[in-house]
Amino acid sequence: MVTASAVTGRETANVEAVRRMTAADPVLIDVRPARDVVPGMTERTVLTSGAPLPWQAYQGGQRDGIIGGVLYEGLAATPAEATAALSSGQVTLDGCHGYGCVGSLAGIYTASMPVFVVEDRDTGRRGFCNFFEGGSVKRLNYGCYDDEVRDNLRFVEREIAPFVGEAVRRAGGIPLKPLMRRALHMGDELHSRNTAATLLFGREIYQPLLDLARDDRDAAGRVISFLTDNEYSFLRLSMAAAKVMADAAHGVDGASVVTAMTFSGAEFAIRVSGLGDAWFRGPHGRIQARLFDGHTEDEITFMGGESPITETVGLGGFAQAAAFPLQSYQGGSAQLMVERNLAMYQITAAENPDFRIPFFDYRGTPTGIDIFRVIETGVLPLMDVGVPGTGGGQIGAGVLEAPISCFTAAREAYQARYG
């Protein structure tokens, strides 16, 4: 039986967790190879999306992506050698979240890959995200690896990232929350739509790139094209910023607020503020997708994804009514987006003081998913996601519903711990 004081204690703890989450002030301070900045990252580490699994449990595109990462890093010469190195433990395979990282789709991190370094001005905590691979359909994070994928990754590593880092340092760091706050007033929800945030970020980096253009006009032009031509570009920054915010809310004694939602190719999982580092795992959630022309539902596959860190902090599916344009991409209607967004208020502990929705007359986004509210209402967290296909590459976009079993498992653990 739940007593009134237990509920009160939990609610107080949740208020504190959300307070920490929303007090976080993420600033992009640098771009560096993962080995130089990600704590615990070694030359022989490969990170991937989802609650950690033994190597043998990874499947499909995610497995292919992990092998691709080993090859890219030169830790093996062939897929067979890579598989052997992963099986034997010569290569350390682990989940991104434990390293302050978040993976897009398969989410492969290796030592040489550049990462955005985002630091919380409030606590000094850091979060990281690696780079968008460019416009090619074939990408490592969609489970592809060949010469083209390698060349694109190398291009980003050598021709883009160092100059972005230089510009960011010249700018003295770029605070991300003001850009995110504004982007929500410009049609973005900062998960599946980042059009405005990408432009706002471009404006921040123009001036330092003009300095750079004096010495190397081509590099400056290349960097600005890379950063602003693709409208998804800001997503990696949104993810790193959300990771910093979510981690800030983690570890509040008694709090039942979710601090991460993630999935591998095998399963969905959540982490809860007051429940330590345990992952509460379940099957994949239900997805309602709008597929690109020429694709069918039977091609839909799961190969991992940690971009739902954005929903964890009140963005993405929790801010759909800020992003009506998204309907042309992932389906639905404005009315449905309003209804879905309103439903999320039923399962959250607070309203975001920074992220606000103009259509709701600037009401704050629903923030801080409370596992108890999810179970009591039966309303499941919704995530705006890109949809990969079995043949590799993105085949559409849609809305993913978290599975209830992760929440019931977390509630059991909560009751076992707190009574």
Place this chain on the structure above:
Amino acid sequence: MVTASAVTGRETANVEAVRRMTAADPVLIDVRPARDVVPGMTERTVLTSGAPLPWQAYQGGQRDGIIGGVLYEGLAATPAEATAALSSGQVTLDGCHGYGCVGSLAGIYTASMPVFVVEDRDTGRRGFCNFFEGGSVKRLNYGCYDDEVRDNLRFVEREIAPFVGEAVRRAGGIPLKPLMRRALHMGDELHSRNTAATLLFGREIYQPLLDLARDDRDAAGRVISFLTDNEYSFLRLSMAAAKVMADAAHGVDGASVVTAMTFSGAEFAIRVSGLGDAWFRGPHGRIQARLFDGHTEDEITFMGGESPITETVGLGGFAQAAAFPLQSYQGGSAQLMVERNLAMYQITAAENPDFRIPFFDYRGTPTGIDIFRVIETGVLPLMDVGVPGTGGGQIGAGVLEAPISCFTAAREAYQARYG
């Protein structure tokens, strides 16, 4: 009595007028001093907002602005001399609209002022708009003129405009409609909110500015700041593009669609496609404003404005449901904006094929105000406007309702002409 065939003829004509309006494809091709590009502009011409009036009829801030223009251009040394030159006709004073120009507020154009040159790729027709004067509260278009105003105008003329022109020419021209179309999906309605369009324009001009930065880094930095720091920046381009579109729709025999709405300090006026160059004049419309802190309603004044050319082509007040963020600036609520926007469909001849509103599931904006529908429904066109104060400068923003008498006057003329 109106016969069925008369209505049919009118509707057919209106369809053609709106077809021409929406077929226009405005491209920013250059920036030049007005004297070099505006047909009919002489060294001794001053243009101002509103249907043309004799000099003696201009009053308040608009009168001060006109005098300021004469002084700025060196056509007189003192306000008294300027007044004499205007009275005697030594300086030609006329309305902007007759010259392919549109004025912001008092809307003063003189020969040396740089203008954006916007050309319709469909017809070769050109429209012009002069430059935003910068962030100072004191501006010529708000009826102020002193050393500070002069220095700001000179700065734009000498330190900004030539470089913008250079960048635009290097870019090979910048098509505006794609930017406008996208901005409507990013919270702009392109009259009182131009935040996204300004950023989108910045992205278009950034690469040529990098070239420029090799020779003159400071100029490139100055230009990008000028063009993108102020979020209203794109309005001048939106106005010039709308002017080109509206002029394309002008002169269709039998069409009862409005092709310009404008006001001076003295009166409101409209022009109608099938009624030649006549202006149908009336009193100022009713304004519902949200004033900046420290200002009161009795300070509200009219000193001219031609930015309602944007409403004429289906933007601004006709696209409020694309711009919910605007409520924080000009008051109201999301619900009110939806209702107002829906009302505009009652008085328009068509839905815009390019300008679409995500919240209305991408329905085209109401486009082509039909004077007969305005009279039949009693629904008055709404315009999103900045509000000037008697003390000079902007004191708020709001929604302006066009006066019915312009429409009844136009209907009389229509019936006199077409029976």
